[in-house]
Amino acid sequence: MKKSLILAGLAASVLSFGTSAQQHSEQDHSKYVWPKDELVKKKLDNWQDIKFGLLMHWGTYSEWGIVESWSLCPEDEGWCERRGTSSANYFEYKKAYENLQTTFNPVKFAPEKWADAAQKAGMKYVVFTTKHHDGFCMFDSKYTNYKVTDAKTPFSSNPRSNIAKEVFDAFRKKDFMVGAYFSKPDWNTPSYWWPYFPPKDRNVNYDPKKYPQKWQEFKDFTYNQIEELMTQYGKMDILWLDGGWVRPFSTIDPNISWQKTIPYDQDIDMAKIAAMGRKNQPGLLVVDRTVTGEFENYVTPEQSIPDHYMPIPWETCTTMGTSWSYVPNDKYKSLREIIHMLVDIVAKNGNLLLNVAPGPDGEWHNEAYQRMEEMGKWVSVNGESIYGTKPVAPYREGQWAFTGKEKSTYLTYLAKEGETVPTTIVLPWKKVDKATQITLIGEPKPLKYKVTPNGIEVAVPEKVRTAVASQPAWVFKVANK
Structure with a gap:
């Protein structure tokens, strides 16, 4: 080298x-x-x-x-x-x-x-x-x-x-x-x-x-x-x-x-x-x-x-x-x-x-x-x-990266220095059904969301935002039953 x-x-x-x-x-x-x-x-x-x-x-x-x-x-x-x-x-x-x-x-x-x-x-x-x-x-x-x-x-x-x-x-x-x-x-x-x-x-x-x-x-x-x-x-x-x-x-x-x-x-x-x-x-x-x-x-x-x-x-x-x-x-x-x-x-x-x-x-x-x-x-x-996952199209989009395994898709946001999780965030994803749960990894409680023309709009409680405030990347898990 x-x-x-x-x-x-x-x-x-x-x-x-x-x-x-x-x-x-x-x-x-x-x-x-x-x-x-x-x-x-x-x-x-x-x-x-x-x-x-x-x-x-x-x-x-x-x-x-x-x-x-x-x-x-x-x-x-x-x-x-x-x-x-x-x-x-x-x-x-x-x-x-x-x-x-x-x-x-x-x-x-x-x-x-x-x-x-x-x-x-x-x-x-x-x-x-x-x-x-x-x-x-x-x-x-x-x-x-x-x-x-x-x-x-x-x-x-x-x-x-x-x-x-x-x-x-x-x-x-x-x-x-x-x-x-x-x-x-x-x-x-x-x-x-x-x-x-x-x-x-x-x-x-x-x-x-x-x-x-x-x-x-x-x-x-x-x-x-x-x-x-x-x-x-x-x-x-x-x-x-x-x-x-x-x-x-x-x-x-x-x-x-x-x-x-x-x-x-x-x-x-x-x-x-x-x-x-x-x-x-x-x-x-x-x-x-x-x-x-x-x-x-x-x-x-x-x-x-x-x-x-x-x-x-x-x-x-x-x-x-x-x-x-x-x-x-x-x-x-x-x-x-x-x-x-x-x-x-x-x-x-x-x-x-x-x-x-x-x-x-x-x-x-x-x-x-x-x-x-x-x-x-x-x-x-x-x-x-990360481990045991496969890439999921579109793979990368702006600050988002996409991986998945089994019935779960992971949408990872690559946060810039000083950037914090907003109270609402739109995930560039629309594949959900009635049983779909969305969580921010590390926080077990499912997040409330709604599907919009631009993607899935997720509400992030203050407690969750505080817990991941210093993280360089935030991982949203979209899990289908």
Whole structure:
């Protein structure tokens, strides 16, 4: 992933929060391939029901408080900018960056605390970065020494040094679905960035057709590391693959700007990887991001929300703060922003995967815990309008969002800052019968209403208005018998 650069404006098909969204917003979702494996379909249905997850980007880069991995990439882009005393010389910088392994020691690491906070916030699945593009493994891979469990890493002496395993175990104990983020490109391994050539950009730095044996080494390396994750880390629900430029040349869409810059065929044999993953983890969801086809079980717009309902499985992955990685004194989104995102996404048939980045000591910012607690208070009351629901047409209309399940329809009003529930409010809905009851979720007593040409006019008593006065969104439940 790339560091987000906040922009204003409406893209053609997405509400974009940053330039990193571009590679996902241009994707042709009409080519989505529904899975045929019954276990995969069942797990995908379950995943679509749980709606809300936690993503964590964490690695040695947290020690410098910089963007994850991208400062190693020799491209002239904002997210690749190098800083610090060695930034003037690329090779000195890369050596200093990789030397962070020798000081990484997150002594406050306690994943049970994260799992507890996420559960209270209403999250139900987790995706953890086992390896980002820089190649540093947060798991005990036997195929590299560039890992948290290597003797060069101070934290390796800690009994919980196999960080990915500890995270997965802690969240499983809270009944979370568990996902492994894994970067397909690896800028540390000599079979991807071959030391014989200097790296030119994010891509492999040699022509795989010219050096097929070297590329086969990389394919084997990638397969073997993923196999470790699929066989040694307990039940796995999601394999979440990043680095979409590592792909077969035949999948490149010439109409998509960033894909036109991929110089080589970088086929790593996803069919073989997926088959191995599902042999060891039946029903495994495979998310080969931006590579449209049978190995992208759901699509993942990044730092963006589609401006319309999408009939395929999808997930917005976005940051609670301004960065995917830990930044000192980061600015976090407000409760109102997060709840509005969640409601908007669910009404359009998506899930929200919200990123929180641990720091070099193994802790979150205090504000992250605070926001989790605030989210939990709203979700604990209004969760029935989120979990297990389906979008209901017209999906979004002004400040209203529509979801439903069984015989109930939920009309959620996304309140602006300082906006309060009026004494009467018109719901943009007319489907009622004599047995219909309307309530404001959290208040059990049915509200009085009448159907008008503009919708259902509901009277809201003062006691009810006071009870939800500080809420970022109000959920009206229209229940038919």
